[in-house]
């Protein structure tokens with residue numbers, strides 16, 4: 001296990017912001033990035049020399065590992081993007097047709113809400129937002145009630161970045177499949193954290209971040225197309241050089257080149273493969289990581305509820321699946337608490353609305369938001385204990 005990065009002061013950093021991006025990265029991820037830059041350096045698919053071929057193998061390896069994790073057989077159905085946001089934009093903007101009706105939920109991140117709202121404002125689509133419970137859960141019946149003859153897309157996140165709760169994908173996926181509705185899932189907070197299988201869950205398009213639960217570098221993420229998703233149903237949002245079909249002035253129709261114009265983030269993808277390998281190699285793999293985060297969540301919420309006056313957790317411990325814990329201290333501004341935690345205890349966390357205003361409105365914490373701790377594989381129960389003591393001190397100092 002890596003130790004947390006040390007500040008220039010003597011205080012070791014406690015990093016509780018893994019939902020934004022995971023940190024630290026495993027040593028093997030750093031080595032993967034450095035290895036490509038130092039020893040390979042070629043541009044995949046652009047030249048025939050061996051360094052270009054090796055770079056192509058690095059990208060293919062990452063593609064294969066993502067495909068395996070998503071449960072798709074064809075690695076060419078993995079489209080690399082800069083992050084989950086770009087992938088969600090490709091899924092939504094690339095597949096809507098004018099006049100479509102789209103359903104989403106009130107727990108979505110702005111990465112989903114904003115492209116949908118953009119289309120609604122431009123009068124390209126009509127939009128329905130299914131209201132979730134105050135604990136962030138979506139009742140599949142609510143989706144069913146919103147269906148219209150022109151409903152073509154359902155867009156949902158798998159796990160919330162505010163509550164750490166997980167939506168019942170399989171029920172909704174099955175329902176969408178029966179009606180030929182495209183089911184788009186934002187797995188930014190779940191890929192590598194909660195097992196999923198695109199086929200079994202009925203997912204057509206899956207957007208993921210490489211830099212969160214997969215421990216890859218920032219600048220990695222992508223969109224996975226189900227094996228039976230016909231690529232022509234999705235329009236590319238960017239066009240240009242792919243290294244393939246260079247005699248043609250039109251964009252290639254085949255995958256992944258249809259969607260991957262421009263030089264790839266090979267350094268990042270080299271690190272991403274190492275990150276995925278690291279996750280898989282944990283004792284009990286993703287299951288083991290899941291248990292570790294559950295334990296930290298339960299330990300934090302148990303102690304905080306019992307020991308810190310005015311502590312309110314947004315969601316009960318048993319419902320939190322991804323190590324994401326949002327809470328408030330009565331009478332204290334979340335930004336003040338987070339700043340104190342950083343400056344005095346080197347605890348890195350996030351305050352506010354977490355790019356998810358509708359989610360906070362759903363759980364009753366809009367507009368002030370909440371303090372969010374998000375645990376990762378390197379966090380320990382000792383760090384949770386430090387955070388409890390820090391919060392008790394901040395609370396005790398409050399007027």
Ligand SMILES: Cc1ncc(COP(=O)(O)O)c(C=O)c1O
Pocket residue numbers: 019020083084085086109111157159160161186188189208209210221
């Ligand atoms: C639920 C959810 N969706 C999408 C995103 C966007 O991910 P990325 O930073 O990879 O674009 C985030 C980021 O925090 C998120 O939490």
